[in-house]
Amino acid sequence: MKGHPEDATELVVEALARPRVLLDLSPTRWDELLCRARNTRLLGRLSAELEALGLLDSLPRQAVGQIRAELTAAEENARMVRWEVNRISRALRDVSAPVILLKGAAYVLAGLPPAAGRLCSDIDIMVPKETLAEVESALLRHGYEAAKLDPYDQRYYRTWMHELPPLWHSERQTMVDVHHTILPESGRVRPDPRALIEAARPLRDGLFILAPPDMVLHSAAHLFQDGDLDGGLRDLVDLDLLFRHFGAGPAFWEGLVPRAIELSLARPLYYALRYCQVLLGCPVPVAVQQAVLVAEPSLPVRSFMDALTCRAVTPDGWDGPSFPTSSARFLLYVRSHWLRMPPWLLTRHLARKAMTRAYPAG
Amino acid sequence: MNVCELSPSEIRDRLGRGAFRLRVGPFVAQVRTRLSSVARSIGFFYGDYPLEGDSGIADFHVRLAPPIGLRHFYRPQVLFYLDGRSQFEPFPRRLAPPLFEWGLNWCISNRAHQYLIVHSAVVECSGRALLLPADPGSGKSTLTAGLVHRGFRLLSDEHSLIRPEDGRVVPIPRPIALKNESIAVIKGLGPELVFGPTFHDTEKGDVTHLRPFEDSVRRADDTAAPGFVVFPKFVRGGNHRLEPVAKAAAMMELVDNCINYGVLGSAGYRALARLVQESVCLALDFDDLPRALDELSSLLEGRA
Numbered sequence: 001m002k003g004h005p006e007d008a009t010e011l012v013v014e015a016l017a018r019p020r021v022l023l024d025l026s027p028t029r030w031d032e033l034l035c036r037a038r039n040t041r042l043l044g045r046l047s048a049e050l051e052a053l054g055l056l057d058s059l060p061r062q063a064v065g066q067i068r069a070e071l072t073a074a075e076e077n078a079r080m081v082r083w084e085v086n087r088i089s090r091a092l093r094d095v096s097a098p099v100i101l102l103k104g105a106a107y108v109l110a111g112l113p114p115a116a117g118r119l120c121s122d123i124d125i126m127v128p129k130e131t132l133a134e135v136e137s138a139l140l141r142h143g144y145e146a147a148k149l150d151p152y153d154q155r156y157y158r159t160w161m162h163e164l165p166p167l168w169h170s171e172r173q174t175m176v177d178v179h180h181t182i183l184p185e186s187g188r189v190r191p192d193p194r195a196l197i198e199a200a201r202p203l204r205d206g207l208f209i210l211a212p213p214d215m216v217l218h219s220a221a222h223l224f225q226d227g228d229l230d231g232g233l234r235d236l237v238d239l240d241l242l243f244r245h246f247g248a249g250p251a252f253w254e255g256l257v258p259r260a261i262e263l264s265l266a267r268p269l270y271y272a273l274r275y276c277q278v279l280l281g282c283p284v285p286v287a288v289q290q291a292v293l294v295a296e297p298s299l300p301v302r303s304f305m306d307a308l309t310c311r312a313v314t315p316d317g318w319d320g321p322s323f324p325t326s327s328a329r330f331l332l333y334v335r336s337h338w339l340r341m342p343p344w345l346l347t348r349h350l351a352r353k354a355m356t357r358a359y360p361a362g
Numbered sequence: 363m364n365v366c367e368l369s370p371s372e373i374r375d376r377l378g379r380g381a382f383r384l385r386v387g388p389f390v391a392q393v394r395t396r397l398s399s400v401a402r403s404i405g406f407f408y409g410d411y412p413l414e415g416d417s418g419i420a421d422f423h424v425r426l427a428p429p430i431g432l433r434h435f436y437r438p439q440v441l442f443y444l445d446g447r448s449q450f451e452p453f454p455r456r457l458a459p460p461l462f463e464w465g466l467n468w469c470i471s472n473r474a475h476q477y478l479i480v481h482s483a484v485v486e487c488s489g490r491a492l493l494l495p496a497d498p499g500s501g502k503s504t505l506t507a508g509l510v511h512r513g514f515r516l517l518s519d520e521h522s523l524i525r526p527e528d529g530r531v532v533p534i535p536r537p538i539a540l541k542n543e544s545i546a547v548i549k550g551l552g553p554e555l556v557f558g559p560t561f562h563d564t565e566k567g568d569v570t571h572l573r574p575f576e577d578s579v580r581r582a583d584d585t586a587a588p589g590f591v592v593f594p595k596f597v598r599g600g601n602h603r604l605e606p607v608a609k610a611a612a613m614m615e616l617v618d619n620c621i622n623y624g625v626l627g628s629a630g631y632r633a634l635a636r637l638v639q640e641s642v643c644l645a646l647d648f649d650d651l652p653r654a655l656d657e658l659s660s661l662l663e664g665r666a
Binding site: 026028030031034038039062063066068069070072073075076316317318319320321 | 476
């Protein structure tokens, strides 16, 4: 359990890439694999792979119970996502805006490879900013409630974020995030949401998904521009699957880097391609590897990001994250805030957060 | 090897190192803690439970540990970790032993979706299960303790695990949790029943646990067929009643008492429908415990 961090990542990655190796895995490694895969939200995916290969009957009994439980939970989650999307599209049927499904909801509804065994905690949609008020009031009329936030958080969301404060449906116990763009408005990188909406692909019932390059770029931006990398291995695996899936079709790879440049997302794309290659062996065409070098950061930044990312995505074991791993995550968290808002806003925001933490009631 | 074959200091040592893999029904819990109160409690309640070897697969990696910080000195607390993550707000340190029980219940409820889980006590006689599904406060644990005292095998005080593949009830014998007034009632039944300490002023009031009998623990692999579903309700000073419940009504009542009915989807529906079809379904309103136990005993022994 005290193994090298790369070893823990390797264990999970290898299991996903070559599930048959698990037939010879020792019980101790199984124990570690199940715990680490679960903690990085990849046990569902692994379970789906094992089931699809018909291997469940050949695995240790104590593993099979957990795998079956996870498959059941993942099926339920997909059912929840479909039903919630159905309810959302019903609530928004009189709204003229196109509704774009993002992330997990898009993967599930479009039947894309990351959907298998995936657990999504909420539904993310994107609508044009000018229809935000209309969309919000339609959802509020249909049983969603604004999450209870203090006035500061409300204002913070509405002024600076790329989404409304989360909307909660208490009867169905579900959460919807309504986005109007893909990165916070306070951030340094602000891709034009109109370009994303124009290129979106119709799915059905007035629902859309992002075009393949945009879907990948959104995922990359979410991970490397905005997110923290706690459990980030799942997000990298999603990216890797999308690269492989879309990359098998025509014109995806040729269009990817130009589109990234157009949307000011070449840097996150650079990182996504780099770490999918390094950690997951993603087959990125040489021409794309070269084209994305326009966004390559300087050597010190690159070394910093390499060290931190590979550390931060290490799946946690039962003894929790190691000190280097949590430090790497913390530094990347600071980085994402740095990218998210200008220094004056960051200072104010963090001061405010520190105050609320110290004096919760006030 | 069973837990009771270890000395108290060996138990403490193994728990401290996380080299303690407890088999509880169909699950294996790897437990890690340096808290001697928890080590004592586990030694006391789980003496008859088997330990797995060090190199096995655990369903739950559980840890109880104090939070980091200065509170340590003036108001000691304890956190429950599952797979390295803290799951609840901190509890007062004095409640660490029952927190282990509550935490393990929580693990089962949130993870064990390979089973349909009914929030229900369940005992067995001649291979047939009697389920007592009910909300807290309906006298479920009191009845269970009483039935166990009369010699019926405990399958669980909290979770009826229904295997969707064949509809059988899978035992998960654990200490029986008793609350408030029922503690004195059950303690009065006789000296064969062995209790742990009582914890006062918990969220649930006063709480104590009853040590499960060795026979229940040893037979934890013997599943049971559905037999009876009895919905108990303790009605102080009310009329005693044991009456049949229509199958459809029983089904709806069971749905309400399921922990993961929605998670299992159609498999959950089929498992529950089968349970209802294969069981005699009854409602029990009781105030007089001995009378209720008499009637349930006759039912289980096929004399009713």
